[in-house]
Amino acid sequence: MTPRKWSAALVCLALALLSGCRRQVPTAKADPLLAAYDSEPDWNDSQKTIPLGYQQAQGKRVFYQQCVWCHADATPAGPSNRSNLTPPPPMLNDGATLNRETDEYMQNIVTLGGSAMGKSAMMPPYGRVLTAEEIRSVIAFLRAIAQPPYQPSGRSGSQDSAK
Amino acid sequence: MPAEDMGNLTRRIRYVFAVSSVIFLVVLAISPFKDYRREWKQYKRSYIRFAQSRPDTKRLTADYSPEIDQIWLPAMNVTDRCTTCHQGITQPTLADASVPQPFRTHPPIPHNVRDWGCTTCHRGQGPATEVAEAHESTLAWEQPILPTRFIQASCGTCHLSNLPQTPQLTRGRQLLAELNCQGCHKLPGIETPAMRGPDLSSIGTKVSREWIYKWLKEPRTVTDKDGNVTVNGYETEEEPRMPKFRLNEAELMALSGYLSVQKAKPLSAYRISPGVIASWSKNPELVPQGELRFRQMFCSTCHSLAVTRAGETKLIGGDIGPELTKVGSKVNPDWLIAWLRDPESYLPHTRMPRYGWSDEDLYKVTQYIATKLVDSDLLTNVPNLDSPTDEQIQLGRRLFLEKGCASCHAIVGLNPQKDFGPDLSALGAKNASELEFGSAKIPHNLVSYIQAKLQDPASVNPAARMPHYSWNPADLDAVTTALLSMKGAPATSALQNLVIPRKEVAFHPTGSFAEVYKRYKCDTCHKFNGYGGDLAPELTYEGSRAQRQWLIEFLKSPQTLRPTLILRMPQLNMSDKDAATLADYVSMVLQNPAVNPASTDAKQFTPAMAALGKQLYEVKYQCQSCHTIGASGGYVGPNLNNAGGWLTPAWIQAWLKNPQALVPDTIEPRRNFTDQEIDALTAYLMTLRAGIAPQKTGNTPSEAAVAQGAGQ
Numbered sequence: 020m021t022p023r024k025w026s027a028a029l030v031c032l033a034l035a036l037l038s039g040c041r042r043q044v045p046t047a048k049a050d051p052l053l054a055a056y057d058s059e060p061d062w063n064d065s066q067k068t069i070p071l072g073y074q075q076a077q078g079k080r081v082f083y084q085q086c087v088w089c090h091a092d093a094t095p096a097g098p099s100n101r102s103n104l105t106p107p108p109p110m111l112n113d114g115a116t117l118n119r120e121t122d123e124y125m126q127n128i129v130t131l132g133g134s135a136m137g138k139s140a141m142m143p144p145y146g147r148v149l150t151a152e153e154i155r156s157v158i159a160f161l162r163a164i165a166q167p168p169y170q171p172s173g174r175s176g177s178q179d180s181a182k
Numbered sequence: 183m184p185a186e187d188m189g190n191l192t193r194r195i196r197y198v199f200a201v202s203s204v205i206f207l208v209v210l211a212i213s214p215f216k217d218y219r220r221e222w223k224q225y226k227r228s229y230i231r232f233a234q235s236r237p238d239t240k241r242l243t244a245d246y247s248p249e250i251d252q253i254w255l256p257a258m259n260v261t262d263r264c265t266t267c268h269q270g271i272t273q274p275t276l277a278d279a280s281v282p283q284p285f286r287t288h289p290p291i292p293h294n295v296r297d298w299g300c301t302t303c304h305r306g307q308g309p310a311t312e313v314a315e316a317h318e319s320t321l322a323w324e325q326p327i328l329p330t331r332f333i334q335a336s337c338g339t340c341h342l343s344n345l346p347q348t349p350q351l352t353r354g355r356q357l358l359a360e361l362n363c364q365g366c367h368k369l370p371g372i373e374t375p376a377m378r379g380p381d382l383s384s385i386g387t388k389v390s391r392e393w394i395y396k397w398l399k400e401p402r403t404v405t406d407k408d409g410n411v412t413v414n415g416y417e418t419e420e421e422p423r424m425p426k427f428r429l430n431e432a433e434l435m436a437l438s439g440y441l442s443v444q445k446a447k448p449l450s451a452y453r454i455s456p457g458v459i460a461s462w463s464k465n466p467e468l469v470p471q472g473e474l475r476f477r478q479m480f481c482s483t484c485h486s487l488a489v490t491r492a493g494e495t496k497l498i499g500g501d502i503g504p505e506l507t508k509v510g511s512k513v514n515p516d517w518l519i520a521w522l523r524d525p526e527s528y529l530p531h532t533r534m535p536r537y538g539w540s541d542e543d544l545y546k547v548t549q550y551i552a553t554k555l556v557d558s559d560l561l562t563n564v565p566n567l568d569s570p571t572d573e574q575i576q577l578g579r580r581l582f583l584e585k586g587c588a589s590c591h592a593i594v595g596l597n598p599q600k601d602f603g604p605d606l607s608a609l610g611a612k613n614a615s616e617l618e619f620g621s622a623k624i625p626h627n628l629v630s631y632i633q634a635k636l637q638d639p640a641s642v643n644p645a646a647r648m649p650h651y652s653w654n655p656a657d658l659d660a661v662t663t664a665l666l667s668m669k670g671a672p673a674t675s676a677l678q679n680l681v682i683p684r685k686e687v688a689f690h691p692t693g694s695f696a697e698v699y700k701r702y703k704c705d706t707c708h709k710f711n712g713y714g715g716d717l718a719p720e721l722t723y724e725g726s727r728a729q730r731q732w733l734i735e736f737l738k739s740p741q742t743l744r745p746t747l748i749l750r751m752p753q754l755n756m757s758d759k760d761a762a763t764l765a766d767y768v769s770m771v772l773q774n775p776a777v778n779p780a781s782t783d784a785k786q787f788t789p790a791m792a793a794l795g796k797q798l799y800e801v802k803y804q805c806q807s808c809h810t811i812g813a814s815g816g817y818v819g820p821n822l823n824n825a826g827g828w829l830t831p832a833w834i835q836a837w838l839k840n841p842q843a844l845v846p847d848t849i850e851p852r853r854n855f856t857d858q859e860i861d862a863l864t865a866y867l868m869t870l871r872a873g874i875a876p877q878k879t880g881n882t883p884s885e886a887a888v889a890q891g892a893g894q
Contacts, residue, residue: 072279073289073333074289074290077347080346080349084849088818088849089807089816089818098817100807100817103807103815104816139804140801140802140803140804141804142807143851144851147851147852147853148842148851148852171278
């Protein structure tokens with residue numbers, strides 16, 4: 020055997036060893052099952068579906084228990100209570116109204132009620148029923164379904180929440 | 183060997199050594215480089231780069247070490263290195279969706295990652311240090327990550343009682359119970375309903391052999407032209423709880439023959455005098471009046487009827503009993519009368535109450551059912567069937583046992599096979615290699631297997647005995663979640679201690695109350711001490727809430743306090759004696775210890791207090807946003823027109839202090855009233871009285887639809 024052949028054999032062996040170090044890992048397939056499990060149809064366009072994260076999904080649950088009666092046009096029990104109220108409460112997805120309020124303001128008005136924030140007393144306080152975390156999750160949910168969509172960076176504090 | 187040759191050989195050997203040394207050097211030099219390039223180290227470094235781009239770099243990198251991070255909880259079998267890459271998992275400032283994965287904060291959950299690890303809920307391989315190995319299944323490690331849309335299954339592994347945060351899991355468990363899955367399978371923690379499928383001991387007196395044939399061949403009877411029906415807002419292929427079995431013609435003939443001769447208890451027909459019937463049948467309004475009675479009695483609270491509008495068929499009404507759209511073409515008219523008069527004599531464990539009927543009402547309603555709730559085409563494709571032969575009956579009996587019919591349906595004298603289907607109590611922990619995929623072209627993992635099996639049992643095992651169920655996508659996922667939650671006995675005692683068992687609930691009524699309670703099946707809709715249905719308000723503390731006289735009047739003529747409800751308390755036509763028995767027991771026994779009737783005397787309320795209360799109600803707290811008094815107000819809460827005639831003052835006071843203490847899941851927010859305000863509001867509410875003589879309730883569009891659906 021010539022030295023050239025020896026060295027060629029060694030190089031081949033080394034390459035084989037090297038390639039062996041890199042174990043073949045199957046590439047991750049796009050599994051449709053890994054998609055988000057919970058979602059909410061867009062209220063203004065029933066063809067569209069908005070995927071929800073964990074916190075938003077929890078917010079959806081709380082919303083459909085406590086808030087849907089006055090802040091939506093259709094409720095699980097049929098007609099909405101919204102038409103009975105003056106002034107009519109904003110729809111939860113009403114981005115034109117709610118996008119300009121900060122999360123802090125929203126947290127406060129749900130916790131303390133409308134009258135504490137200078138709004139209608141028809142909005143009762145939920146601070147003694149819902150936990151702060153539950154209220155935060157409702158806000159996360161309403162941000163997710165807002166139309167026009169909510170832009171967290173573009174928000175400017177409202178008059179009421181300035182301080 | 184000549185010296186020259188020796189020299190040559192030495193040179194060659196030296197040459198070989200030189201080359202191999204260089205190669206080894208290169209290999210040695212590569213290995214630190216490869217080590218440096220390891221996947222987890224790259225994530226470590228990119229986290230540092232990412233943290234430096236954030237304003238709070240210092241805090242984000244406070245716990246940083248360049249090594250593998252590990253959560254080690256030996257008692258729970260947790261060795262999770264997931265935080266090596268998912269480094270921001272506990273950093274509150276990285277919660278925003280704009281933070282790239284794997285650095286984002288875990289959503290806030292009641293469990294701390296450090297105390298529970300990651301794989302406890304998410305599955306996957308905790309010790310792995312490569313993304314693919316940690317997340318996917320490999321030949322050596324078979325547990326892939328649980329897709330997040332089924333993550334509630336992990337809650338259910340320990341929380342055997344239902345949690346409000348896991349609606350999907352709760353729905354799945356409810357479906358497993360409703361569909362009688364535990365008739366064939368072992369499913370720990372799934373409640374066995376009193377009635378699996380109906381007892382078929384006397385089915386031959388109820389329906390014809392032709393109808394049985396049709397039902398076994400194709401249980402769905404209500405569909406639109408596309409073969410769909412919408413139930414609870416979901417479009418589905420079929421409604422009935424009865425799944426579709428794969429039966430051939432001979433099997434259909436045999437089973438229908440066998441069932442049609444089951445007449446354990448002969449039908450004792452109830453005869454109304456023909457002369458009386460003759461006079462009633464002259465009434466041109468007979469059927470519309472029967473329909474009106476059907477609606478007034480609120481049969482739709484438990485039974486649905488199909489309504490077809492714009493080509494779309496919907497079931498409207500409750501789902502406690504079967505849908506009745508074509509029941510007039512199904513049952514023997516004599517059986518129907520006997521059933522309505524006394525359901526228990528045909529089906530001992532029925533949930534249907536025994537209504538008090540007048541002969542006239544009974545006749546009108548059955549006439550309505552027999553003329554309007556029918557479909558002349560129902561049995562079009564069924565061959566004419568004569569009396570079955572003995573061979574057919576014998577074969578039918580065998581098939582009834584072999585196909586698993588006996589696991590859900592009782593027949594007197596027939597003993598079902600125990601553990602007919604596989605034990606599913608640890609299905610959720612199975613590895614892919616333990617499952618049979620047959621020739622199904624689906625990914626080889628547990629989730630795909632469960633879903634394929636549920637959708638079409640024959641797809642993974644052509645010999646499967648499991649029948650075909652029809653699922654809408656949401657229910658399919660819910661049942662999958664519930665099945666995935668069943669991981670069998672916990673592996674360690676520490677995990678065993680974490681299991682939160684289901685609360686066993688029971689209610690044992692006594693005395694004459696028990697008889698009346700059983701007759702009217704109060705527990706079909708109402709809960710008592712946590713036991714019973716959840717369609718109607720819980721009555722555990724009803725004796726503290728309602729005044730006795732109000733209870734009597736309500737039971738005799740139920741009217742809703744919530745005008746928007748479609749499903750309402752049925753008109754049970756209760757006798758005075760029955761109503762008094764119920765009201766006495768409720769007032770005496772179903773009491774909340776925290777509501778002390780002696781503490782409040784209605785006489786202590788002055789008109790001034792009531793006036794203040796009115797002011798608080800209308801202006802300060804604006805209770806009218808949810809409650810109606812007079813003609814105005816909201817309908818989220820109950821109508822308070824007759825609050826003074828309905829509620830006890832002690833209840834109102836306790837309720838205003840803390841509604842959730844009395845009814846944990848009530849949506850009335852707990853307010854911060856002062857004692858003086860509570861007294862004033864109570865005084866005001868006690869002044870509100872209205873007669874509760876039967877008042878016409880306005881027909882909501884849905885009610886009208888229920889009525890119309892009958893004829894279509």
